[in-house]
Amino acid sequence: MTNAVALKVKSVLDALRHVPKIPFAVVILFVLNGIFAPLITPCDPEQTALSDKFLPPFFMPGGSVAHLLGTDRLGMDVLSRVMYGGRISLFIAFLAIVAGGLLGSLLGVLAGYYGRKTDKVIMSLSDASLAFPSILLALLLSISIGSGAAAAIISISFLMWSKYTRTIKTEVVTLKRKNFVTASKLMGASDFFVIKRHILPNVGNVIIVMVSIEVGMAILSESALSFLGLSVSPPTPSWGQMISDGNKYFLKAWWISVFPAIATAVTVLAFILLGEWMKKSLGARDE
Amino acid sequence: MKYAVKKLVQSAVILFFVSIVIFLAVRASGDPLQSLLDPRASDAQRAALSAKLGLDKPLIVQYGIFVFDALRGDLGNSHSSGRPVLEIIGEKLPGTVVLSIMALLIAILFTLLLGTLAAVKKNRAADRIVAVLSALGQSFPVFFVGIIAVQLLGVKLRIFPISGADTPLHYVLPGVLLGLCVSSSMALVLRNNLLAELESDHVKFARLRGLNERSVLFRHALRNSFSTVLSLSAFIFANLITGSIVIESVFAWPGIGELSYQAIMKRDFPLVQGIVLIFAILIVSLSLLTDILHAALDPRIRLGKEEMQ
Amino acid sequence: MNKEIHALEIDHVSKTYRNRTLLGKTSAVKIIDDVSFAIPQGKTLGLVGESGSGKSTVTRLALRQEKPTDGSVRFFGTDIWRCDKERVRDFRRSVRMVFQDPYSSLDPRMKVRAILSEPLIVAGMDDKDEIERRLRRTMTKVGLASDYLERFPREFSGGQRQRIAIARSLILSPRLLVLDEPVSSLDVSVRGRILNLLKDYQRTNNTAYLFISHDMASIGFLSDCIAVMYFGSIVEIGSADDVLQNFRHPYTEMLIHSSVAASLSDRDAEPPAELPSHLNPPAGCAFYGRCAYRKDVCSHTPPRPAEIGDGHFVSCHFAEALAAVRGKETIRRDGEPEYAL
Numbered sequence: 001m002t003n004a005v006a007l008k009v010k011s012v013l014d015a016l017r018h019v020p021k022i023p024f025a026v027v028i029l030f031v032l033n034g035i036f037a038p039l040i041t042p043c044d045p046e047q048t049a050l051s052d053k054f055l056p057p058f059f060m061p062g063g064s065v066a067h068l069l070g071t072d073r074l075g076m077d078v079l080s081r082v083m084y085g086g087r088i089s090l091f092i093a094f095l096a097i098v099a100g101g102l103l104g105s106l107l108g109v110l111a112g113y114y115g116r117k118t119d120k121v122i123m124s125l126s127d128a129s130l131a132f133p134s135i136l137l138a139l140l141l142s143i144s145i146g147s148g149a150a151a152a153i154i155s156i157s158f159l160m161w162s163k164y165t166r167t168i169k170t171e172v173v174t175l176k177r178k179n180f181v182t183a184s185k186l187m188g189a190s191d192f193f194v195i196k197r198h199i200l201p202n203v204g205n206v207i208i209v210m211v212s213i214e215v216g217m218a219i220l221s222e223s224a225l226s227f228l229g230l231s232v233s234p235p236t237p238s239w240g241q242m243i244s245d246g247n248k249y250f251l252k253a254w255w256i257s258v259f260p261a262i263a264t265a266v267t268v269l270a271f272i273l274l275g276e277w278m279k280k281s282l283g284a285r286d287e
Numbered sequence: 288m289k290y291a292v293k294k295l296v297q298s299a300v301i302l303f304f305v306s307i308v309i310f311l312a313v314r315a316s317g318d319p320l321q322s323l324l325d326p327r328a329s330d331a332q333r334a335a336l337s338a339k340l341g342l343d344k345p346l347i348v349q350y351g352i353f354v355f356d357a358l359r360g361d362l363g364n365s366h367s368s369g370r371p372v373l374e375i376i377g378e379k380l381p382g383t384v385v386l387s388i389m390a391l392l393i394a395i396l397f398t399l400l401l402g403t404l405a406a407v408k409k410n411r412a413a414d415r416i417v418a419v420l421s422a423l424g425q426s427f428p429v430f431f432v433g434i435i436a437v438q439l440l441g442v443k444l445r446i447f448p449i450s451g452a453d454t455p456l457h458y459v460l461p462g463v464l465l466g467l468c469v470s471s472s473m474a475l476v477l478r479n480n481l482l483a484e485l486e487s488d489h490v491k492f493a494r495l496r497g498l499n500e501r502s503v504l505f506r507h508a509l510r511n512s513f514s515t516v517l518s519l520s521a522f523i524f525a526n527l528i529t530g531s532i533v534i535e536s537v538f539a540w541p542g543i544g545e546l547s548y549q550a551i552m553k554r555d556f557p558l559v560q561g562i563v564l565i566f567a568i569l570i571v572s573l574s575l576l577t578d579i580l581h582a583a584l585d586p587r588i589r590l591g592k593e594e595m596q
Numbered sequence: 597m598n599k600e601i602h603a604l605e606i607d608h609v610s611k612t613y614r615n616r617t618l619l620g621k622t623s624a625v626k627i628i629d630d631v632s633f634a635i636p637q638g639k640t641l642g643l644v645g646e647s648g649s650g651k652s653t654v655t656r657l658a659l660r661q662e663k664p665t666d667g668s669v670r671f672f673g674t675d676i677w678r679c680d681k682e683r684v685r686d687f688r689r690s691v692r693m694v695f696q697d698p699y700s701s702l703d704p705r706m707k708v709r710a711i712l713s714e715p716l717i718v719a720g721m722d723d724k725d726e727i728e729r730r731l732r733r734t735m736t737k738v739g740l741a742s743d744y745l746e747r748f749p750r751e752f753s754g755g756q757r758q759r760i761a762i763a764r765s766l767i768l769s770p771r772l773l774v775l776d777e778p779v780s781s782l783d784v785s786v787r788g789r790i791l792n793l794l795k796d797y798q799r800t801n802n803t804a805y806l807f808i809s810h811d812m813a814s815i816g817f818l819s820d821c822i823a824v825m826y827f828g829s830i831v832e833i834g835s836a837d838d839v840l841q842n843f844r845h846p847y848t849e850m851l852i853h854s855s856v857a858a859s860l861s862d863r864d865a866e867p868p869a870e871l872p873s874h875l876n877p878p879a880g881c882a883f884y885g886r887c888a889y890r891k892d893v894c895s896h897t898p899p900r901p902a903e904i905g906d907g908h909f910v911s912c913h914f915a916e917a918l919a920a921v922r923g924k925e926t927i928r929r930d931g932e933p934e935y936a937l
Contacts, residue, residue, distance in 0.1 A: 124297070128304040130570065135532055136563055139551045140312050179701035180711075183764070186659055188688030189718045197714070201705045216426070223428045224533050228548075243431050247537075250438040261431040269426040 020277050026270035033083055034090030041080035042068070046235040049075035054253045070255040072245065074235075078255060081237035082263050088238050089267070092152050092231065093218035097211055100157030104164025105207055109199060111165065112172025113191070119169070126162035134159035134221075138230045152231040156221045160214060167210060171203050205282045213275030216268040223264050239264050291579050298575045305567045306357075309560055310350050357564065363557035365550075372561035376543065380565070383535070383542030386461055387527040391520060393466025394473065398516060401470065402477030403509070409482060417474060424471025429464075433537040436464050461538045469523055473516060480512035514581070521577040525570045601673045602634040603772050603804030604641075604658060609667030611653055625874045627653045629828045630667075633821075635772070637672075638802035642819030642836065644809060644851060648871045650828040651808050655776055658806055659693060660684070672771065689719050692765035696777035698757035702749040708760055709745040715768050730767055738763045738793060755786035759793070766797065774806045779814060791817055812855035816840050821907075824848050827871060827882035830901070834908030844904060844915040846887045881913070889918055 033040075043066075053075040056063045063070060069078040111122040138155035141147075175181060175198070184194050225231045226240030234241065239260040246257030344352075356363065362372040405417040440460060484490060527534075531544030543562065550558040611628040628650045635641045645651045656662040657669055660676050668675050671687055692715075695701040702711055709731065716727050732742050738759040749757055758778060765773060775794070779787040791814055798805060809815050815822060815836075822839040824832040824847060832845040843849055872878050872885065880895040881887070887894065893913055901909045904916065912918070 124301060124304070127297075127574075128301045128308070130574075132305060132308065132563070132567065135530060136547065136559075136566070137312070139532075139548070140559070179695040179697060180703040183693065183695070183701060183761075184714065184718075186661070186688065186691070186693055187715050187718045188685060189714070193718065197706075198703050202703070220426075220428055224430065224530075227428070227430050227533060228536070240428065240430075243428065243434065247434050247438075250434065251442060254438075257431065257434060261428065264428055264431075265423065265426040269422055272422065272425065 018281065020273060023270040023273040023277070026266060027274055030086060030090065030267050030270070034087040037083050037087040041077075041083050042066075043077035043080045045076060045080040045084040045237050047076060048235075051075065054249070056253070057255050057259075069259050070253070072242075072253070072256045073249060076235070076237075078242075078259055081242060082239070082259050085237040085239040085242060085260055086263060086267070088149070088232055088236065089219050089222055089264075092149055092156070092222045093215055096153045096156035096218050096222075097160065097214055099153065100160035101164050101207065101211055101214070103157070104161035105168045105203070107161070108165040108168025109172050109195060109203065112169040113176060113195060113199060115173070122165060123169075126165050129158065129162050132158075135224070135228075138225055138228075147230045147233060149232055152222055152225050155225065155230075156218050159221060160218065163214070164207070164210060167206060168203055171206050172199055175199055175202055209275060209279045209282060212271060212278050216271040216275070219264065219268050219271070294575055294578050298571045302567060302571055305571075306354060306564065307350070309563045309567070310353055353560070362561035362564070365555050365558045367550075367553045367555045367558070372557045375546070375558065376561055376565055379541065379543045379546045382540065383528060383531045383544060386458065386465070386534075386540065386542065387524060387531070389458060389462040390465035390469060390527055391524050393463055394469040394523070395516065395520065397466060397470035398473040398477050399509075401474040402481060405474065405478040406481035406485065414478075417478070421471045421475045424468055427468075429468045430533050430537050432468060433461070433464055433534065436460055437537060461534060461540060465527065465534065469527070473519055473523070476519065477512055477516055480515050481509065484509075484511050518577045518581065521573045525573050528569060529566050600636065602670070603637045603639075603672060604635040604806065605668075605670040606631055606633050606654070606658065607668045607670065608632050609654075609657060609664040609669065611657065611662065612665045623875060626877070627828055627874070628657070628664075631825075631828075631830055632667075633823050633830065633833060635804045635806060635821075637771075637804055638798065639820040640798065640805035640807050640818050642807045642809065642815035642822040643825060644812065644815055644822060645825035646810055646871070648827075649825040651825055652776070654825070655693075655774055655806070655808060658772075658774055659691060660687060689768060690771040691774065692768075692770040692772075693774040693776065694758070694761050694765050694778045696780055698754050698761060698781060701761045702757055704749055706748075707745070708747055708749070711749070711760065712745070712764050712767055715764060719768060734763045734767045737766065737797065739789075754782050755790065758782060758790055762790070762793070766801075766803075769801060770803060772804045772806065774808075776808045777810070778807075780809065780811065787814065794818060810851075812840070812852050824851070827877075828874075829882070829911065830909075831883065831911045832909070833901075834905065838905055838908040842905065842908070842919075844908075844910040844919060845883075845912050846889050846918070847883050850886070850888075881911075889914060 049071070052067070052071050053073050055067050055071040055075075057070040057078075058065050058068050060070075067077045067079065069082065071077055072081070107122050107126075111119045134155050137158055138151060141151040141155060181194060181198055184198060189197075222231055222238070223240035223243070226238040227244045229241065229244070231240065232238050242260040243257045246253065246255075246260075250257055353363075360373065362376075364371055365375055368375070401417045401420070405414045408414050437460065528543070531540075531542055532548055533544070534540065535542050535544035536548070547559065547562045549555075550562065609628060609631050610626065613625045613627060615623045615625070631650075631654060633641060643651050643654060653662065657664055660669070663677055669677065671691070674683055674687075676684065676687055706714075712731050712734065713727055716730060721727055731745060735742055735745065740756065740759055740763070744752075744756075744760075749760065752760065758781075762778070778794070779790050782790065794805070795818060797803065805818065807815065807818050819836045821834065822832075822836050823830050824839065824845060826847050832839060832843065832848045834842075839848060840852065843852060872882055878884060878895075880893075880897050881890075881899050884890050884894050891914070897913070899911045899913050901911045902915065903909050
């Protein structure tokens, strides 16, 4: 038993040796920040201190070490808010991808495996969803169930699921033709068995690669939504919303917008690079 | 031809589905009477207004009326202003469309420039720089780049105006910015396509015939890679229009994005319905067009696999 | 009178595909025309033909993957399309297939252990010890070490993978094994061992084989009876000795000659296929275009199967006449357990 575990750990460590270091570190940092933010922020992200508003970052004149990245118009610490905003982004992006990815992948498997009618129905649903602009969906949702994390998650997952469906379906169609699937069917295995045992493990790779590339998109989408005020509401910090806030005082206090923007860009970039690497390395391994 | 008809039917079906979704979603998104009436209004007044707007009829009937009218070009009247929805949209849509087209053209220009440069100078400094720029362009939120541009070039340096769409100068900042951001994703795609083309058999053959490198590049490789750019363009154009909400708030641009935001805030059903429907029609027609164009250029798609044998 | 029940009986089977185009026009393509053969229990029928001859379709019909348009398919006496679900389940448990390509027939994500256990699990076996016992026994039977069970398919060569595929097919002691070109993708040096493995297994387990190939030499080694297919029909069928040494059909002659030529120059034998079009089938004999002995009658009258020896049928107008004119190149069948030519 322990032998198998040890072998698995070793193979994971082996794979990690080739990971591009910086993006991977950023991603790990992002995730750790998301999990532990409540414990490690220097100040309470929602604590206002009107006497300390518009403090510049510590490396500029007038800044203090107590607020490394400065404060905003209500005296809330920018650094803490950026960290907490990262937590929100992680949360929303992750859930949106899980929801959209799971749904999309499942539909893709069904469409690819059963083909013909099932395929047509699912594909037209997918096309229809592409025709529906997701931002409008978010706006609509905002007035029916209010804005907030749930609405953002639903909107973003709606935007994403059809990509999974399309890609997974193509993979499944190729897989279905392979002899080992035929062999299983000839044995009398049920469709469920074949899907569970042969199709799913073989599309796992594709899903992982898509997810890692999509996380970046999800974070950007959340950012746009919160910029419009359609994600979590103040005083809960969220990167897009902080950018929107800081817009009004940009020339006076640029740091309010710039730091969350940098955080967004760095995180998204890291995910994109990591996703590209995964695509390359998992693709090569399958040869 | 057969293919076009098939696709047309598919598109119609999709639009049908979408219209149902729009209808239901808009209805579910809240009570329109709330924002139009004084909360102290009596039940009788409420009932009267409801009847006037046709909101008391059963859902199916409302949907039927919606579709029937829409096919005749009547999208109802805005709840808030009383004017025909189509008219209001018609006023604001051109602004957004113009900006989007401009952004798209600039994007294509930049894509061609940067993508070609990157492909030709493969793996050298220029290629790397383009790759970095492209990655950055895709990572930074578009609206942030807009904010920086507005603040630095508009407010501080006062080179460009920062709101409205009155003079041609107004178009420069949002157009160029959008174009740049959009091109960042297309440039790499073009680069990869070009590289694949440059290594392909018929390009090698052209070189053997003695064509110089410049000819090879322009007459053969680019022409083929361009079709990918074109199909991406359709998709991006659709995104630009539907994503205009975000852009227009940064640049205070009077277009359909701003209109839709207002409409939803005021719970103006007919207006929201109309806007989303127009968007859907736009997207579906665009993808229909691209499909048909592709099929016209690539006989494999048109004939289907069976008939080719 | 106790008529012996055959493992597999294909009785006057035809298969027609109908294609409906968008405009409502239908085109019919007859892939298999009036094919009949029977495989006695524990014996091998070799099915020879080029690509396009219809042998893949015959395979699918035998495996109940497709329904015949005409005729019946009987497994140990039971018509597999006219029986209850229980019988179909029995059928699925007793018939196995080995594919040509050893690379796509094994799930790359599964360990050998999982690949071999799958038939047992699908059949409902849950006794872990019994499963383990069968795994090891079967691995030994195909000549693979037990610790290979923990490896993945990508760690094996083509020949070894084929052994794994064979092991998977044998693990539940099937009564009929369909082998679709099992050694064609393998190195010539490896083929002999695999074929010997199959021959030994048949002797000890009394499993019937349907062995499909385009290579006369391996067909000769393994088969008790041979059926030669061309353009959807059987042109010659008989005992292996008859077909290999007393062949009558010009197509059989062509196959044997090219096989001999190929083995002499150590190449693979696959004569270039110039088949007539299925959409426009010829009026007379399908082999007319390539036949060295063709006469006028061959172009407008299709030949019917005629019995020219005990259980030896040929579909050719001049089967008897040609026997005298023919050369003497044959493939000898030794009793030797080695793959020899």
